[in-house]
Amino acid sequence: MDSYSDFPINNPDCAEAGFPALDENRLPPKSIRHLLITAEHAGFQYRGGIGSYAQEMENLLGGDRLGVFFVGEKEYAPAKFPSEQFLRRNRWIVPSLVVGPDQCAFLPKEDLIYQCFKRILPLYPGLETVEIQDCDGWGVRIAQAKRAGLLPDNLAIKIRCHGTYVYLEQAHGKWWADQYHLRLMAREKQAIEQAGCVSFPTDFLRDLYLKSGYSINPDRMEKLRYPLALPAAPEPVEFRRADSLIFMGARTPMKGFPVFVEALKKLLAGPKGQAVRRIYVLGSKDPAMARENACIKALGKRLKVMEAALPRRKLLKTLTLLRGRAVCVLPYLGDNHPNAVLEAMACGCPMLAADRGGIPELVPEDYHDQCLCTPDPDSLAESMARLLSMKPKDRQALAQGVRREYLAAQQAINQAHWSTESQVKPEPALEAKPREIVLMVLAEKPEEDLLQALEKQTRKPDRTLYISSDAFGKALQEENKEAIVIALEEDYRPAPEFIQTHARYLEQNPGTGAVSAYCKEEGGRVIRPMGDGLLLNMAEDCLGHGGAAFSLFHLREVDLLSRDRIKAPESIFPVLLGSGGKIGVIPEVLSQRKARPVADRDFSRGLALGFASDKLPRFEALRLAGVMQDYAAMQQTPAIAIARELENYPFLLRLGRTALEKAARIYFKMKPHKDA
Structure with a gap:
């Protein structure tokens, strides 16, 4: 276009x-x-x-x-x-x-x-x-x-x-x-x-x-790393003996909060922990971290502990003000690109982060030995003690050096986003190489309205075969190996652009083995293939359907046509996907068909999975299909829907749990012990 x-x-x-x-x-x-x-x-x-x-x-x-x-x-x-x-x-x-x-x-x-x-x-x-x-x-x-x-x-x-x-x-x-x-x-x-x-x-x-x-x-x-506004130079502060630790981030396992708490306990139990006077935990609480949260609260009896979930602006201001006496600890276990690491460096606060995920790619390489550590309690405690015991001038030099190199790198990243010229050049439009188009209609005596729909096609097939559905697999084997086969089951009614759009897709995408478009059933249901998801296909039509196009070259390449189990177009999709092939999708309604009984669709998906792998016994494949069907049905029950919605509201979950506990206590008080 x-x-x-x-x-x-x-x-x-x-x-x-x-x-x-x-x-x-x-x-x-x-x-x-x-x-x-x-x-x-x-x-x-x-x-x-x-x-x-x-x-x-x-x-x-x-x-x-x-x-x-x-x-x-x-x-x-x-x-x-x-x-x-x-x-x-x-x-x-x-x-x-x-x-x-x-x-x-x-x-x-x-x-x-x-x-x-x-x-x-x-x-x-x-x-x-x-x-x-x-x-x-x-x-x-x-x-x-x-x-x-x-x-x-x-x-x-x-x-x-x-x-x-x-x-x-x-x-x-x-x-x-x-x-x-x-x-x-x-x-x-x-x-x-x-x-x-x-x-x-x-x-x-x-x-x-x-x-x-x-x-x-x-x-x-x-x-290309993410853009981030460069901060103004912070007001000068005096660097003195470090006596504060800052944990910044949500209190979750992913952010390494349990590791931080265990490392903190080890640090405070040793002689170097005597230098710590203040603990700042800046991030939202996770109720699942009740033991760790209680440990932080208990530290308030011997240290000054501040717990808060601050807005970003106040958080950065806090880091900037405390940088002369604090070490920011970020033991994130698998983050891709945590902005907290960048912001700590930008604020000039001495920082200690985990050498996991994408963090090593964010921290200037010359400072890896001083700013990164293994995220286990022993290593983290040792690294925190090392930074706390550094001389103020050395800690200041470290923070300023990290900040200087980070800002230079971030400026280049921002400039790359500003130019908006991608490192990837736009794919040139492939000139479609015309290929022989063979239309296979799975009906020996098609109805008149189907014949009329075929007459209106904007691109005519080179050959048209009217065959029974039982002969589909054999007909595929006998066709020209370079041909594109357009398959239509007998109850499909294609739009005028059906053949042209499907054929053009395979001609312009030579790495794709099959393609199907949206199909509207009588009654209004629209089948919207996804082109991926082998197990998902056991629960819904997500790969393709009975009105589709196939590249015979790809089907032969994965040795699919040598199998005599292909009885219908829908059988091809899971085999192709399971063999490493690609399935395309045209997100437009290009055909209509009669509504299919749900039971028929479910069983046909089960049979299709049975064809997916020669290494998986067909009996076991059908059992797996049954498991997926049962599991999919369970997911549609009201109880599951309510539970999934409640996941978004932790407060309601806690409230419900509390109500059940109170009800249980009342019940056991009213009942004799032997009945309980």
């Missing part, structure tokens, strides 16, 4: 009926060259790393160059969005300004974002880059649309990496395997793999993604 005016808005989900009129005075100015899509922003409630990054980028580039599309967290909830007054002042894009209430209420969020983007795109002819944050995978449909040739060739789609759920699993030491998170992680993976540029702040995060199974072309990766 050559221009923004050619962009198609033909999806029934994006019909103009019911849409609000676009008020350009409330949207970003037409001059913007970059669009930042984010679910968090420090300018509105969200203070995490992604929110801070979004605010820094907006401040750095300015509203005339960068527009913000704020999509909010999790499901679309208008109550969690900025006020009307805020939006008029900041000119952010939010879904309610672009699409109607029905789309906001019922579309999956990734599709809601895509539909909004489609509608605003013609307003910005100078737009060069769309940047989407990797967490939750909300940009997956935009990335897939670009890969499908539905977006302009000169528009770059960039995924900015902060940490997907594979990162959170590693950081928290736990798995997320329920259906909701399986779908979320498939979105994240697809968005990253389909994007034209994947930007990593650290080698640590890049290596973690690659080890976790993400397939990213090295030519599409860039390394």
Whole structure:
């Protein structure tokens, strides 16, 4: 696609009926060259790393160059969005300004974002880059649309990496395997793999993604740390004997709070701990850290202990004022790019951090020996004692040297963001190499309306075969090895662009083995393939369906056609994915079909998994499919839905636990002991 005016808005989900009129005075100015899509922003409630990054980028580039599309967290909830007054002042894009209430209420969020983007795109002819944050995978449909040739060739789609759920699993030491998170992680993976540029702040995060199974072309990766405003030179303070320790960050295992508490106990038990007079714990409390929190509180009997969760500005002011007598301790166990480390260096406060995650890449290399340590209680206690016992002038020289080198590096990083020239050059549009198109209709005597739909195709197949569904696998084996096969089950009714769009996708993406588009069933259900998630496919149609296109070259390459178990198009997707193949998705409705009974869909998915691997016995594969079906059904129960919602409100969980404990005590008082 050559221009923004050619962009198609033909999806029934994006019909103009019911849409609000676009008020350009409330949207970003037409001059913007970059669009930042984010679910968090420090300018509105969200203070995490992604929110801070979004605010820094907006401040750095300015509203005339960068527009913000704020999509909010999790499901679309208008109550969690900025006020009307805020939006008029900041000119952010939010879904309610672009699409109607029905789309906001019922579309999956990734599709809601895509539909909004489609509608605003013609307003910005100078737009060069769309940047989407990797967490939750909300940009997956935009990335897939670009890969499908539905977006302009000169528009770059960039995924900015902060940490997907594979990162959170590693950081928290736990798995997320329920259906909701399986779908979320498939979105994240697809968005990253389909994007034209994947930007990593650290080698640590890049290596973690690659080890976790993400397939990213090295030519599409860039390394660029996050921007951060450079602070003004702090007021001079006198450096004297250190007598204070500062822990900065949430009191969680990920931030190394238990390690800090154990190291602190060891330090105070030894002779060098006598120098400590003050402990500052600056961060929010985690109720799960009750033992550690009690230990800090108990220290108040012998030391001056300050506990507070300060706003960022006050936090930095505190670090600056205390830098002459304090050591900042940051034993984070697996953080990718913690701003706290950068801010401690920028404030000129002597710092001690863990040599884990991306932290070693943030600290100037010449100071690793003095500022980094192994995050275990013994090493941390020893390192804290070493810094506390340093002569004031040596500690001051250390802090000033670290600050000087950090500021020089950060200035270069900010300049790289300002220039907005990515290290990854836009992928040149591949000239589609025409290939033979073979249409296989799985009906020996198709109905008249299907024949009429085929007559209206904008690109005609080179050959059309009308075969029974039982003959599908054999017909694939007999076809030209370079051909593209378009498969249609008998109840499908393709849109006029069906063959053209599917064939063009495989011709322009030679590394892809199969592709399918959205399909609308009678009754209104829309099948929205994700193109990834083998186990997720056991619970929902996330790989593909019976109206799809296949590259016979790839199917032969993974030795798929030699198997006589392929009976239907849906059987191909899990085998292809399990063999390392790629599945594409066209995020537009290009066909309709009759509604399928749920039981039939569930069993067909189970059979499909049985084909996925020769090393997994078919009986066991079907048992695994049954487990996934049962697990998926359990996830839909009201009890699970309530429990998942309560996870967002720790106060209610604690209140409920307290109520149950009181009820139990009353019950046991009323009942005789033998009955209890």
